[in-house]
Amino acid sequence: xxxxxxxxxxxxxxxxxxxxxxxxxxxxxxxxxxxxxxxxxxxxxxxxxxxxxxxxxxxxxxxxxxxxxxxxxxxxxxxxxxxxxxxxxxxxxxxxxxxxxxxxxxxxxxxxxx
Amino acid sequence: xxxxxxxxxxxxxxxxxxxxxxxxxxxxxxxxxxxxxxxxxxxxxxxxxxxxxxxxxxxxxxxxxxxxxxxxxxxxxxxxxxxxxxxxxxxxxxxxxxxxxxxxxxxxxxxxxxx
Numbered sequence: 001x002x003x004x005x006x007x008x009x010x011x012x013x014x015x016x017x018x019x020x021x022x023x024x025x026x027x028x029x030x031x032x033x034x035x036x037x038x039x040x041x042x043x044x045x046x047x048x049x050x051x052x053x054x055x056x057x058x059x060x061x062x063x064x065x066x067x068x069x070x071x072x073x074x075x076x077x078x079x080x081x082x083x084x085x086x087x088x089x090x091x092x093x094x095x096x097x098x099x100x101x102x103x104x105x106x107x108x109x110x111x112x113x114x
Numbered sequence: 115x116x117x118x119x120x121x122x123x124x125x126x127x128x129x130x131x132x133x134x135x136x137x138x139x140x141x142x143x144x145x146x147x148x149x150x151x152x153x154x155x156x157x158x159x160x161x162x163x164x165x166x167x168x169x170x171x172x173x174x175x176x177x178x179x180x181x182x183x184x185x186x187x188x189x190x191x192x193x194x195x196x197x198x199x200x201x202x203x204x205x206x207x208x209x210x211x212x213x214x215x216x217x218x219x220x221x222x223x224x225x226x227x228x229x
Binding site: 004033040041042043045048058090092094100102103104105106107108 | 146148150156157158159160163165203205207216217219220221222
């Protein structure tokens with residue numbers, strides 16, 4: 001089924017560890033983005049990409065890296081995990097930056113940093 | 115800048131009650147407006163949208179009308195069900211060419227429907 005696939009669904013990390021959250025879409029969407037969702041904070045944009053080879057920072061980029069080597073994949077890397085990065089992470093994609101189509105979201109990765 | 119304000123929850127209603135979740139926005143020009151729904155343990159799903167003034171978006175019994183004069187996009191449903199219990203997000207997409215060229219989300223409204 002066409003859509004956005006995120007892996008893993010759950011992850012527990014120790015402080016200081018690094019990991020990569022995977023995101024893949026098969027809809028040939030140009031625009032991809034990463035959000036984190038925290039209680040009372042809504043959705044906050046971490047990084048986004050308007051096409052392969054192009055990335056930019058969102059609202060809360062510190063502690064995260066991204067790259068976009070293909071149209072399909074947009075991994076999010078945590079360089080040195082901190083308890084403040086405990087959150088639910090969502091990847092979203094859109095045909096044209098969402099101007100009139102909206103976003104398609106993945107089902108999320110629930111990350112706990114201890 | 116562009117922003118979205120929606121009513122804080124939680125909102126608790128009995129089954130078959132009428133639902134309104136208020137959403138107002140600030141934006142230059144004519145943004146596109148969206149409602150997303152998030153069921154427990156899942157990602158956000160697009161519920162409905164409207165791309166120009168006076169448009170009405172509708173889906174699964176939910177409706178919202180794009181009101182330019184009041185800068186609002188309130189979500190309504192005539193008779194809610196227990197299965198509608200979820201978090202609802204209002205969002206806007208600025209017009210193409212606007213500097214802030216990303217979808218902006220409200221903070222979400224949690225809805226509880228009692229049987």
